[in-house]
Amino acid sequence: MFKSIFDQYEWNEVKAGIYAKTARDVEQALHNQRRSLEDFAALISPAAAPYLAEMAAMSQALTRQRFGNTMQLYIPMYLSNECQNICTYCGFSLDNKIRRKTLSPAEMLLETAAIKEMGFEHVLLVTGEANQLVSTDYFKKTLQLLRPHFANISMEVQPMDEQDYRELAELGLHAVLVYQETYHQDDYKKHHPKGRKSNFDYRLETPDRLGRAGIHKMGLGVLIGLEDWRTDSFFTALHLAYLEKKYWQTKYSISFPRLRPFSGGLTPKVVMNDRELVQLICAYRLFNQEVELSISTREEEKFRNNIVNLGITAMSAASKTNPGGYVVDQQSLEQFEISDDRSAAAIADMLKKQGFEPVWKDWDPAFSGEIKKVVG
Amino acid sequence: MEPLIIAGREFYSRLFTGTGKFSSPEVMESALLASGSELVTVALKRVEMDNKADDMLRHLSHSRMHLLPNTSGVRTAKEAVYAAQLAREALETNWIKLEIHPDPRYLMPDPVETLLAAEELVKLGFVVLPYVHADPVLCKRLEDVGTAAVMPLGAPIGSNKGLKTFDFLEIIIAQSNIPVIVDAGIGSPSHAAQAMEMGASAVLVNTAIAVARNPVQMAAAFKAGVEAGRMAYEAGLPVSSQHAVASSPLIAFLDEA
Numbered sequence: 135m136f137k138s139i140f141d142q143y144e145w146n147e148v149k150a151g152i153y154a155k156t157a158r159d160v161e162q163a164l165h166n167q168r169r170s171l172e173d174f175a176a177l178i179s180p181a182a183a184p185y186l187a188e189m190a191a192m193s194q195a196l197t198r199q200r201f202g203n204t205m206q207l208y209i210p211m212y213l214s215n216e217c218q219n220i221c222t223y224c225g226f227s228l229d230n231k232i233r234r235k236t237l238s239p240a241e242m243l244l245e246t247a248a249i250k251e252m253g254f255e256h257v258l259l260v261t262g263e264a265n266q267l268v269s270t271d272y273f274k275k276t277l278q279l280l281r282p283h284f285a286n287i288s289m290e291v292q293p294m295d296e297q298d299y300r301e302l303a304e305l306g307l308h309a310v311l312v313y314q315e316t317y318h319q320d321d322y323k324k325h326h327p328k329g330r331k332s333n334f335d336y337r338l339e340t341p342d343r344l345g346r347a348g349i350h351k352m353g354l355g356v357l358i359g360l361e362d363w364r365t366d367s368f369f370t371a372l373h374l375a376y377l378e379k380k381y382w383q384t385k386y387s388i389s390f391p392r393l394r395p396f397s398g399g400l401t402p403k404v405v406m407n408d409r410e411l412v413q414l415i416c417a418y419r420l421f422n423q424e425v426e427l428s429i430s431t432r433e434e435e436k437f438r439n440n441i442v443n444l445g446i447t448a449m450s451a452a453s454k455t456n457p458g459g460y461v462v463d464q465q466s467l468e469q470f471e472i473s474d475d476r477s478a479a480a481i482a483d484m485l486k487k488q489g490f491e492p493v494w495k496d497w498d499p500a501f502s503g504e505i506k507k508v509v510g
Numbered sequence: 511m512e513p514l515i516i517a518g519r520e521f522y523s524r525l526f527t528g529t530g531k532f533s534s535p536e537v538m539e540s541a542l543l544a545s546g547s548e549l550v551t552v553a554l555k556r557v558e559m560d561n562k563a564d565d566m567l568r569h570l571s572h573s574r575m576h577l578l579p580n581t582s583g584v585r586t587a588k589e590a591v592y593a594a595q596l597a598r599e600a601l602e603t604n605w606i607k608l609e610i611h612p613d614p615r616y617l618m619p620d621p622v623e624t625l626l627a628a629e630e631l632v633k634l635g636f637v638v639l640p641y642v643h644a645d646p647v648l649c650k651r652l653e654d655v656g657t658a659a660v661m662p663l664g665a666p667i668g669s670n671k672g673l674k675t676f677d678f679l680e681i682i683i684a685q686s687n688i689p690v691i692v693d694a695g696i697g698s699p700s701h702a703a704q705a706m707e708m709g710a711s712a713v714l715v716n717t718a719i720a721v722a723r724n725p726v727q728m729a730a731a732f733k734a735g736v737e738a739g740r741m742a743y744e745a746g747l748p749v750s751s752q753h754a755v756a757s758s759p760l761i762a763f764l765d766e767a
Binding site for chain 2: 198200201202203204255285378383384385424490491493496498500501
């Protein structure tokens with residue numbers, strides 16, 4: 135389990151190590167053909183800032199070689215904003231007095247129709263954590279309902295047990311995104327004082343449970359703004375490297391959510407500027423040519439238009455972060471404010487103008503077990 | 511040049527191509543036309559099988575261009591067989607490029623699952639072209655179960671590194687009774703020419719064309735490279751030698767009186 139590796143590292147030592155990196159370390163990292171975790175640490179360090187142009191060019195070339203001139207598109211569908219956790223940074227937090235909403239099957243189909251109308255085939259289902267109301271059983275029924283409508287279904291919901299994941303995968307669940315939020319244990323407890331999410335270790339070992347359950351893809355990341363992003367990103371890369379060797383049949387994706395304002399919310403402890411986010415994205419690409427790098431509508435239009443050239447391989451578009459946000463209940467409360475509210479067609483057009491083919495479909499339900507009747 | 515015959519179908523181009531990684535369906539179409547390719551592989555997972563007006567398929571609709579659906583994305587023999595059946599139904603062809611790479615990072619083909627799936631698919635009446643490591647024994651085992659060709663890799667897929675498996679490809683070509691198509695790793699027309707000169711029946715190229723600055727021109731370059739290599743092979747390459755052949759003192763005694 136990753137816990138045994140994680141415990142060998144001490145946050146302050148890792149942090150000091152990153153901040154002690156020199157220009158010489160960065161140059162060595164850029165020069166290496168295969169880059170180690172220490173190289174990654176150099177590339178995310180302050181010492182790498184003057185090398186950003188070089189990193190960007192290398193990141194672009196590596197990404198094009200592996201992923202070609204294509205960009206995967208997906209959209210989130212928020213199913214519920216019920217939540218029994220208190221998370222200091224989240225709009226769905228239990229102590230945030232908002233109207234709660236969980237979509238019924240009929241409402242899901244209305245949202246689905248609106249999403250399909252925009253052209254999407256890959257959907258990310260999102261909820262808070264309300265284990266009674268929005269339970270494994272709820273997810274099973276949801277997958278059975280939605281599977282015929284989408285080529286690819288991912289989930290970003292509460293962490294579950296291995297057996298739950300196994301059963302959901304059998305029903306066609308393709309990917310699970312579970313962000314550690316922060317690898318800083320004390321800070322994690324501070325930001326998650328109440329609810330099942332307050333259990334740091336259970337969350338930390340979620341990717342292991344997903345790997346054992348044989349999920350096709352998992353998404354990792356930290357919420358940027360809670361703690362020193364460089365140190366948190368080092369731990370994410372450590373986690374990734376461990377998982378890739380252990381669960382070698384699983385595909386991995388990394389996201390870089392920067393804390394966004396929400397009604398009644400927390401001011402970030404650490405602010406990461408655009409230049410630093412570009413540095414982080416390029417560093418991931420130089421560290422790992424094959425990992426998917428994803429960017430959401432948390433980021434602004436101009437940034438998104440430019441970042442597609444620098445290592446990103448998947449992006450969401452036209453997102454609503456409230457349950458029913460597309461048609462059913464457009465006024466329900468958002469998890470966070472989005473920054474790029476362009477339509478899916480506008481994003482596709484932007485990509486085409488920059489020489490990318492927008493990819494709406496890159497999976498088929500048939501690959502995850504039988505769904506359609508086959509003749510012959 | 512001699513046509514290549516696979517499962518009774520004649521090919522006048524020995525350059526097979528892929529359809530991934532292009533910047534648009536229009537660029538893909540122009541590049542594939544410039545390549546002269548008559549066999550074009552399509553990832554089933556990218557195709558909207560219910561949609562007759564699928565954007566990719568629409569741009570591949572040319573009389574000389576045959577579709578070769580592939581099973582990219584499957585992890586087991588069972589999934590591959592199922593995907594192949596769907597492909598046969600949706601694309602109306604019994605040709606299948608069998609790709610089982612359970613490792614999504616390096617996309618290395620699984621020899622065990624591939625052999626199992628190949629056997630099953632042949633029984634189901636498919637023309638099976640399996641993507642495999644440059645493993646001479648595996649290639650013979652696939653030939654034994656009835657695949658129409660073998661497609662050993664030159665280097666990791668998408669790596670553009672050329673024929674890193676050269677020595678094993680030589681053995682496979684020497685041993686094979688079915689066409690050998692070098693797939694994956696071919697990064698430049700000279701790599702393609704090298705494969706053809708050594709006697710490969712055909713090559714399959716995708717990344718090197720799709721991500722070139724000018725994919726159409728690169729496709730034409732590969733066409734020329736493949737033709738040059740094949741022509742040279744058919745013409746009979748002179749044997750190259752590391753050292754000059756002179757009268758040797760080792761056998762001079764034979765001429766002594």
